Amino acid sequence: xxxxxxxxxxxxxxxxxxxxxxxxxxxxxxxxxxxxxxxxxxxxxxxxxxxxxxxxxxxxxxxxxxxxxxxxxxxxxxxxxxxxxxxxxxxxxxxxxxxxxxxxxxxxxxxxxxxxxxxxxxxxxxxxxxxxxxxxxxxxxxxxxxxxxxxxxxxxxxxxxxxxxxxxxxxxxxxxxxxxxxxxxxxxxxxxxxxxxxxxxxxxxxxxxxxxxxxxxxxxxxxxxxxxxxxxxxxxxxxxxxxxxxxxxxxxxxxxxxxxxxxxxxxxxxxxxxxxxxxxxxxxxxxxxxxxxxxxxxxxxxxxxxxxxxxxxxxxxxxxxxxxxxxxxxxxxxxxxxxxxxxxxxxxxxxxxxxxxxxxxxxxx
Numbered sequence: 001x002x003x004x005x006x007x008x009x010x011x012x013x014x015x016x017x018x019x020x021x022x023x024x025x026x027x028x029x030x031x032x033x034x035x036x037x038x039x040x041x042x043x044x045x046x047x048x049x050x051x052x053x054x055x056x057x058x059x060x061x062x063x064x065x066x067x068x069x070x071x072x073x074x075x076x077x078x079x080x081x082x083x084x085x086x087x088x089x090x091x092x093x094x095x096x097x098x099x100x101x102x103x104x105x106x107x108x109x110x111x112x113x114x115x116x117x118x119x120x121x122x123x124x125x126x127x128x129x130x131x132x133x134x135x136x137x138x139x140x141x142x143x144x145x146x147x148x149x150x151x152x153x154x155x156x157x158x159x160x161x162x163x164x165x166x167x168x169x170x171x172x173x174x175x176x177x178x179x180x181x182x183x184x185x186x187x188x189x190x191x192x193x194x195x196x197x198x199x200x201x202x203x204x205x206x207x208x209x210x211x212x213x214x215x216x217x218x219x220x221x222x223x224x225x226x227x228x229x230x231x232x233x234x235x236x237x238x239x240x241x242x243x244x245x246x247x248x249x250x251x252x253x254x255x256x257x258x259x260x261x262x263x264x265x266x267x268x269x270x271x272x273x274x275x276x277x278x279x280x281x282x283x284x285x286x287x288x289x290x291x292x293x294x295x296x297x298x299x300x301x302x303x304x305x306x307x308x309x310x311x312x313x314x315x316x317x318x319x320x321x322x323x324x325x326x327x328x329x330x331x332x333x334x335x336x337x338x339x340x341x342x343x344x345x346x347x348x349x350x351x352x353x354x355x356x357x358x359x360x361x362x363x364x365x
Contacts, residue, residue, distance in 0.1 A: 002153045004072065006140050007114050011071050014064065015042045017056075037077060039064030062088045066096060070118035082122060093124045100132065109139040127168035134160045134177060157181065172201035179214060188221040220250035227258055236265045253282035260291055269298040286316040293325055302329050320349040336362055 017038045044060045065081035082092070089095035100115035113136040119125045120133065137157050142150055158181045164174040175198035182191035195215045202208055223242040230239035240262040246255060256279035263272035273295040279288050289312035296305035309326045313319065327342035340362045347355050 002145065002149050002156055003113065003137055003140070004117075005145070005149070006142065007110060007117060008071055010067060010110065010114060013042050014067055014071070015040055015045060036080065039068040039081075041067065058088055066099075066118045067114060069121055070114045072121070092122075093119060096124075097129055097132075100136075104132070104136055104139075107139075109136045112136045113140065127164045127171050127174075130160055130164045130167070131171065131174055131177075134164070134174075154181065154184070158185070170201055172198055175201065176207060176211065179211065183214065183218055183221075186221075188218050188225045191218055192222050220246040224250070224255060224258065227262070231258065231261055231265075234265075236262050240266065253279040253285070253288070255279075256282070257288060257291065260295070264291070264295060264298070269295050273299065284315070286312050286319050286322060289316075290319075290321050290325060293322075297325075297329070302332065305329060318345050318349060320346045323349070324355070331362075336365070 017040055018036070038061050040056070040060050041064055044063070062085055065085055069078050069081060085096075086092045096115050096118055100112045100119075103109070103112035103115060113133065116125070116129060116133040116136060119129050125133070134157055137153075137160070142153055145153060158178065161174045161177045161181070164171050165178075168174075175194040178194045179191050179198065182188070182194065192215065195211050198211050199208060202211075223246050227239040227242040230236070230242065239258070243255065243259045243262060256275045260272045260276035260279065263269070263275055273292065276288055276291045276295060279285075280292070289308055293305040293308045293312075296302070296308060306326065306329045309322050309329070313322050313326070316322075323342040323346040327339045327346065330336075330342065331339035340359065343355060343359050343362065347359060
């Protein structure tokens with residue numbers, strides 16, 4: 001887990017006192033004796049003037065053991081420490097969760113997360129605890145993380161809120177949190193689904209209004225994502241309808257590419273050509289240039305299609321689809337050698353048996 005990198009820096013504050021052979025600590029009828037390393041925060045030791053072990057508050061050792069287990073130290077003493085914590089607190093889960101919430105209330109999110117992670121490590125985390133962990137992680141300073149780690153960190157946060165819902169499908173605030181995370185990851189359909197679920201569950205008017213505003217704000221992105229799925233399954237009328245409802249400010253180059261595809265598969269080639277040219281005005285791409293070419297072909301202008309492809313190859317270099325389509329045009333015009341040359345270039349980029357068969361037939365014709 002990436003967030004372990006953030007909390008592990010607290011290891012620097014973890015010291016060890018030793019319960020020597022023959023010494024013991026009595027706690028609620030249980031006696032701990034023999035050699036036992038006792039973890040304690042160094043910041044506690046600064047304020048201690050006592051030299052005798054039995055004069056140090058038990059709470060300090062409990063605290064140190066929570067840190068020890070949470071920060072993933074060796075397993076040798078973890079069971080003993082956990083028994084110690086249970087003896088000292090009666091209700092280990094409640095005790096640690098309460099302490100975590102107190103830390104977070106004081107905006108000490110790092111220590112709060114350490115306590116919550118203890119509950120995760122001991123498999124004691126329910127939906128409320130996981131949600132609190134997510135809140136704590138949202139407030140940690142992640143500036144030391146690389147961009148790749150920050151992305152992984154966000155995924156961890158998303159997974160934590162999803163685990164909340166696995167345990168409690170009616171935990172409305174988890175849907176609320178996930179809506180924003182899904183939006184930031186560009187998963188607009190998932191964002192829509194969790195917002196709709198949140199609107200049915202939550203009772204807070206302010207949050208409900210925020211969720212409605214978010215849903216309205218991402219509606220165009222939802223339309224684009226749904227349109228892409230419609231294009232994949234051949235529902236071109238539905239795709240076109242959704243694309244035409246996209247707000248003007250959300251119409252980027254990929255939007256116009258999708259729009260061009262919808263028009264193309266509906267046989268509206270003039271509209272397809274106009275749409276893909278708008279895409280190129282925003283961002284040039286060999287994929288977009290190829291779409292221009294095939295639109296020209298459908299309009300009965302192979303000359304313009306060939307010119308477009310040749311210019312695209314000059315700009316972007318050889319490409320399977322560009323060279324394949326150029327070869328097809330040359331073949332239709334009766335220029336077999338030129339067709340063969342471009343088919344062979346396409347084959348070098350993506351060898352496949354169908355194209356190999358075409359090349360063999362041309363060579364033998």
